[in-house]
Amino acid sequence: MNVPFVDLQALHRPIQEELNQAVLSIVQRGNFVLGHDVDHLEEAFAEYCGVSYGVGVGSGLAAIELALRALGVGVGDEVIVPAHTFTASAAAVTFAGATPVFVDADLDTFNIDVDKIEAAITDRTKAIVPVHLYGLPADMDPIMRIAEKHNLVVVEDASQAHGATYNGKRVGSFGHAAAFSFYPTKNLGAAGDAGIVVTNDERVAETIKALRNCGQTEKNLHTMEPFNYRLDTLQAAFLNVKLPHLDQWNDARRKVAAHYNELLEGSGVVTPGDAYPAHHVYHLYVIRTPQRDALAAHLKQNGVGTAIHYPLPVHLQPFYKARGHEEGEFPVAELIVSEILSLPMFPDMTREQVEYVAEQIKAFSLVPSA
DSSP: OOBOSOOHHHHHGGGHHHHHHHHHHHHHHTOOBSOHHHHHHHHHHHHHHTOSEEEEESOHHHHHHHHHHHTTOOTTOEEEEESSSOTHHHHHHHHTTOEEEEEOBOTTTSSBOGGGTGGGOOTTEEEEOOBOGGGOOOOHHHHHHHHHHHTOEEEEEOTTOTTOEETTEETTSSSSEEEEEOOTTSSSOOSSSOEEEEESOHHHHHHHHHHHBTTEEETTEEOSOOOBOBOBHHHHHHHHHHGGGHHHHHHHHHHHHHHHHHHTTTSSSBOOOOOTTEEOOOSSEEEEOTTHHHHHHHHHHTTBOOBOSOSSOGGGSHHHHTTTOOTTSSHHHHHHHHHEEEEOOOTTOOHHHHHHHHHHHHHHHTSOOO
């Protein structure tokens, strides 16, 4: 059996005609940038997250950067960022002119270790960017308490956690603003790069609307820094068709994860799960084993697609390592990236596919370590 890492064709097949019509309608109208489909997505997604405003932008990275800028973060400021995340979480801080200050990960959740945040705060710290990694919300209650205590702003990086909840509230509704990516493989994915900022702060929303559109507060009047981070109408139309299906797809992901958890018990790998008062949406199903590379090779040989998210912690990426970081600085994050492996995970994954992957892992686990 061949089990792909992700299967977007299967996801889109039942709604293909709706997607076709949505795209065709944009082509026929010729309204390709910031059309009414963008307005609709902004309103619908903000309501979905339980906040007042949404502002569509060109990517998840742009969403984090513009949220930080709108909240007054810039040159000379420091921003707390987890060491284990996708590089874009830190890159957005760099693009805003600030300095990312990394904090180690929690071994059980892979998210930022909240007990280590305060030690990283200085008199230059302006913000915290907690990442809801792999679909599991960060532990937001203590993060918000720390932010309030130190007068910091919080921008949630919810790029992998569309629809995930913490204490019964959807992510995106905790911080001063939140950023989502709609990269095609996300739980809610576009047909290319796309993103959105959600917030309850009208001033922040209006500032981002101007920043994303060449700094215009009204047509041909450029009063703010000029960026071209607009959301294409085609992407918004695509997402408007998919948003009503998101909760159903997330439920399907949870069922796949539950089946994995059951079948992999006793297999020798560490499986993910919900933690604290959080509800995982399993953008990725990430296991951990010291024999990661050998297991990945075994699975590939037997037709199972896998990936590593991410092979280097951000502080050891060449761009940031050259700025004074070194190995051993964040030992938990460094351990995590040496052991994690993302297994196939998509809403239309069949029980037979999950069972086959689990069988192959168990077969590998029977082989003694060298």
